Amino acid sequence: FEPISVGIAIGAASALTGYLSYTDLYCRFAECCREEQPLNASALKQELEEKLFGQHLATEVILKALTGFKNNKNPKKPLTLSLHGWAGTGKNFVSQIVAENLHRKGLKSNFVHLFVSTLHFPHEQQIKLYQDQLQSWIRGNVSACASSLFIFDEMDKLHPGVIDAIKPFLDYYEQIDGVSYRKAIFIFLSNAGGDLITKTALDFWRAGRKREDIQLKDLEPVLSVGVFNNKHSGLWHSGLIDRNLIDYFIPFLPLEYRHVKMCVRAEMKARGSAVDEDIVTSVADEMTFFPKDEKIYSDKGCKTVQSRLDFH
Numbered sequence: 001f002e003p004i005s006v007g008i009a010i011g012a013a014s015a016l017t018g019y020l021s022y023t024d025l026y027c028r029f030a031e032c033c034r035e036e037q038p039l040n041a042s043a044l045k046q047e048l049e050e051k052l053f054g055q056h057l058a059t060e061v062i063l064k065a066l067t068g069f070k071n072n073k074n075p076k077k078p079l080t081l082s083l084h085g086w087a088g089t090g091k092n093f094v095s096q097i098v099a100e101n102l103h104r105k106g107l108k109s110n111f112v113h114l115f116v117s118t119l120h121f122p123h124e125q126q127i128k129l130y131q132d133q134l135q136s137w138i139r140g141n142v143s144a145c146a147s148s149l150f151i152f153d154e155m156d157k158l159h160p161g162v163i164d165a166i167k168p169f170l171d172y173y174e175q176i177d178g179v180s181y182r183k184a185i186f187i188f189l190s191n192a193g194g195d196l197i198t199k200t201a202l203d204f205w206r207a208g209r210k211r212e213d214i215q216l217k218d219l220e221p222v223l224s225v226g227v228f229n230n231k232h233s234g235l236w237h238s239g240l241i242d243r244n245l246i247d248y249f250i251p252f253l254p255l256e257y258r259h260v261k262m263c264v265r266a267e268m269k270a271r272g273s274a275v276d277e278d279i280v281t282s283v284a285d286e287m288t289f290f291p292k293d294e295k296i297y298s299d300k301g302c303k304t305v306q307s308r309l310d311f312h
């Protein structure tokens with residue numbers, strides 16, 4: 001080897017590793033959008049299994065959807081997940097877990113955006129303005145980070161006109177005005193179909209069958225008839241369904257007494273206190289359950305557990 005070319009090679013290599021470690025170092029402190037960063041599927045699985053109670057279907061589908069999408073180097077469209085279920089069953093909670101597994105800072109990340117219909121798009125007269133703002137917001141954010149995550153809460157209360165504004169981004173286009181949306185992820189949350197999911201869960205319970213035996217195929221036909229074909233359930237006016245722009249419908253089952261207790265225990269641990277079973281029982285007993293006769297499901301899910309715990 002010629003000493004000069006070896007020197008150049010070493011110089012180039014060290015410059016390169018120097019540059020790489022600088023980037024690594026930089027991203028450790030500042031937030032970087034790392035589109036190609038693989039999803040740690042086993043960490044996500046473990047987190048869902050440990051923290052999300054009573055939602056075997058949601059756990060399974062979310063894992064499958066995210067690992068499939070993140071492993072695909074060349075997705076043909078952005079990933080769209082539609083989460084359905086009764087209040088307080090974990091839809092926002094799961095979105096937060098997903099956000100943290102995709103972008104280190106979770107909901108605080110610059111690449112994760114949460115919209116709440118009644119908060120961000122409250123006035124029907126302003127639809128045109130919301131449409132323009134939302135489109136340029138999504139365009140700007142996906143240009144800055146292709147793997148941006150957008151979460152729309154209260155989707156069933158969102159005006160169809162606003163949904164129309166996001167529709168083009170969810171479609172199979174390679175690019176729109178020079179921007180590709182194919183690596184982005186959209187999560188929609190709604191209570192639509194919650195009553196039908198509850199009815200199926202109740203039918204299983206009444207038939208003496210295990211909750212964990214409920215399969216996606218038991219719920220899909222129910223949801224499709226009840227929600228997707230119901231022209232009055234806001235979301236579906238939009239044609240998102242007709243055009244097959246939603247990749248996965250994810251049902252959240254209503255939570256039982258034992259799940260509420262699990263939520264109380266988790267909250268106590270999160271607060272750093274020892275789990276006191278007497279308190280766990282009294283908090284769970286204060287919740288209200290339906291239907292009137294059987295009293296199986298918590299009507300607020302785990303939603304008021306945290307505030308109730310403050311009184312004990």
Ligand SMILES: Nc1ncnc2c1ncn2[C@@H]1O[C@H](COP(=O)(O)OP(=O)(O)OP(=O)(O)O)[C@@H](O)[C@H]1O
Nearest residue numbers: 051052053086087088089090091092093263302303
């Ligand atoms: N299945 C669950 N497993 C563990 N914790 C849960 C679960 N469901 C709810 N929780 C707890 O209750 C809190 C409230 O739930 P969350 O906000 O996720 O409900 P939601 O389904 O989004 O309700 P809504 O439809 O009213 O917005 C969560 O922050 C979490 O602490």
